[in-house]
Amino acid sequence: MNYLDYINSNKERYLDELKQFLSIPSVSTDPKHKHDVRACAEFVEKKLTEAGLENVKVYETGGHPLVYGDWLYAGDDKPTVLIYGHYDVQPVDPLELWNAPPFSPTIKGDKIFARGASDDKGQVFIHVKSIESYLKTKGNLPINVKIIVEGEEEIGSDHLDSFIESNKSLLGCDFVLVSDTAMYQPGLPAICYGLRGLVYMEVNVTGPNRDLHSGAFGGAVDNPANALAHIISRLKDLNGEILIPGFYDDVKELTDDEREEFRKLPFNEEKFKDDLGVEDVFGEKGYTTLERKSARPTLDVNGIWGGFQGEGAKTVLPSKAGAKISMRLVPDQDPDKIQNLFTDYIKSIAPKSVKVEISGTHNAKPAITPIDSDEINAAKVALKRSFGVEPVFIREGGSIPVVNTFQELLNAPTILIGFGLNDENIHSPNEHFDLNNFYKGIESISFYFEELGKLNYSNK
Numbered sequence: 092m093n094y095l096d097y098i099n100s101n102k103e104r105y106l107d108e109l110k111q112f113l114s115i116p117s118v119s120t121d122p123k124h125k126h127d128v129r130a131c132a133e134f135v136e137k138k139l140t141e142a143g144l145e146n147v148k149v150y151e152t153g154g155h156p157l158v159y160g161d162w163l164y165a166g167d168d169k170p171t172v173l174i175y176g177h178y179d180v181q182p183v184d185p186l187e188l189w190n191a192p193p194f195s196p197t198i199k200g201d202k203i204f205a206r207g208a209s210d211d212k213g214q215v216f217i218h219v220k221s222i223e224s225y226l227k228t229k230g231n232l233p234i235n236v237k238i239i240v241e242g243e244e245e246i247g248s249d250h251l252d253s254f255i256e257s258n259k260s261l262l263g264c265d266f267v268l269v270s271d272t273a274m275y276q277p278g279l280p281a282i283c284y285g286l287r288g289l290v291y292m293e294v295n296v297t298g299p300n301r302d303l304h305s306g307a308f309g310g311a312v313d314n315p316a317n318a319l320a321h322i323i324s325r326l327k328d329l330n331g332e333i334l335i336p337g338f339y340d341d342v343k344e345l346t347d348d349e350r351e352e353f354r355k356l357p358f359n360e361e362k363f364k365d366d367l368g369v370e371d372v373f374g375e376k377g378y379t380t381l382e383r384k385s386a387r388p389t390l391d392v393n394g395i396w397g398g399f400q401g402e403g404a405k406t407v408l409p410s411k412a413g414a415k416i417s418m419r420l421v422p423d424q425d426p427d428k429i430q431n432l433f434t435d436y437i438k439s440i441a442p443k444s445v446k447v448e449i450s451g452t453h454n455a456k457p458a459i460t461p462i463d464s465d466e467i468n469a470a471k472v473a474l475k476r477s478f479g480v481e482p483v484f485i486r487e488g489g490s491i492p493v494v495n496t497f498q499e500l501l502n503a504p505t506i507l508i509g510f511g512l513n514d515e516n517i518h519s520p521n522e523h524f525d526l527n528n529f530y531k532g533i534e535s536i537s538f539y540f541e542e543l544g545k546l547n548y549s550n551k
Contacts, residue, residue, distance in 0.1 A: 105533070176240050193520075208524035213524040251493055266466055272487050280478050290418040299408070465546055477531055
């Protein structure tokens with residue numbers, strides 16, 4: 092039996108095992124799920140072992156554990172690929188908006204609904220089953236494979252960098268393969284060659300030492316909510332341009348070739364607006380919607396609070412107000428520099444009548460990978476074999492912080508081939524994964540292993 096026959100004959104078992112995986116509430120941010128997170132790591136350990144990998148082990152970190160396994164018998168003239176993914180998931184709130192319990196996987200048509208279905212358990216399982224299909228039919232892989240599956244991606248991978256730093260030899264590879272992104276659209280696979288970075292800040296404004304009656308004190312004491320609104324209003328202009336001095340200084344502009352590739356992508360702006368229920372798009376002038384959402388820097392208020400929030404009226408002048416603000420960065424912006432520019436600017440525009448505290452929560456560097464390598468070409472061939480169409484090249488608007496870490500600590504470029512879809516509600520109620528793409532993903536990665544096995548690394 093060849094590996095494709097094996098895949099086709101085991102689809103029902105794959106689905107049953109995926110349901111088991113998705114049933115584990117591995118919410119990394121919630122302490123009450125600590126034991127569930129560990130149970131999920133042990134499930135991954137079991138499945139890697141059953142697939143035929145060696146040296147499979149659950150490694151302890153300062154937080155949640157991670158799982159490693161490898162198969163290293165293809166020879167020095169074949170590439171060594173490090174596969175990365177994560178088994179932890181986002182919280183499920185608001186629970187009442189789910190159509191079925193988030194940890195009771197439900198099949199509707201060709202889709203499986205559960206938290207983590209697309210981000211990232213379903214996509215991690217694609218690689219596990221691709222490896223299994225080779226080892227159970229051929230007894231070997233055409234390449235050397237290492238895999239690491241962590242349990243803290245959804246909370247910033249706090250302990251992953253130190254693990255990589257301490258285990259460079261264990262994790263050494265020629266390149267890293269990640270499936271934690273999306274296809275461009277149904278039926279059209281994508282190779283993601285760029286990710287935006289991230290700076291996440293919190294701004295807290297304090298005025299009087301207690302909430303005050305707005306009639307008795309309004310007009311005499313500055314209102315922290317008003318002051319915060321004043322600060323936020325000066326972060327961007329009406330055209331979407333960020334007003335922080337020096338913010339754009341290091342931005343690596345899109346090349347003409349890149350902008351031409353963006354123009355080739357099938358994109359219907361009217362459908363985009365209809366799907367989001369908005370009357371018009373908005374963003375930085377001089378760039379298309381696709382360019383703005385994946386290849387230009389941004390600044391957005393992610394949360395804002397202060398004052399009375401209940402029903403009815405309460406004439407209060409609040410003592411405190413605050414906001415969470417994120418900035419997505421592009422090559423070659425440096426998160427630490429942007430954080431400092433943001434902090435200095437907020438201090439310069441903050442009213443003296445209130446106290447303003449500014450803190451950063453987490454940063455991530457942007458990443459970009461050359462698209463003319465042998466490994467990328469092999470991916471193009473594999474995806475076309477599976478889907479029957481040429482894949483497109485995209486840049487992703489989100490951030491995967493470890494991608495830059497792999498480049499800096501392991502000197503390993505990262506190739507991102509995702510099989511999710513952008514409308515699968517990751518991080519939202521009713522997250523789901525198209526099972527057609529799940530099975531196509533297993534086939535595609537198996538083809539990719541085969542194509543990579545044709546490369547000769549003896550001169551590298």
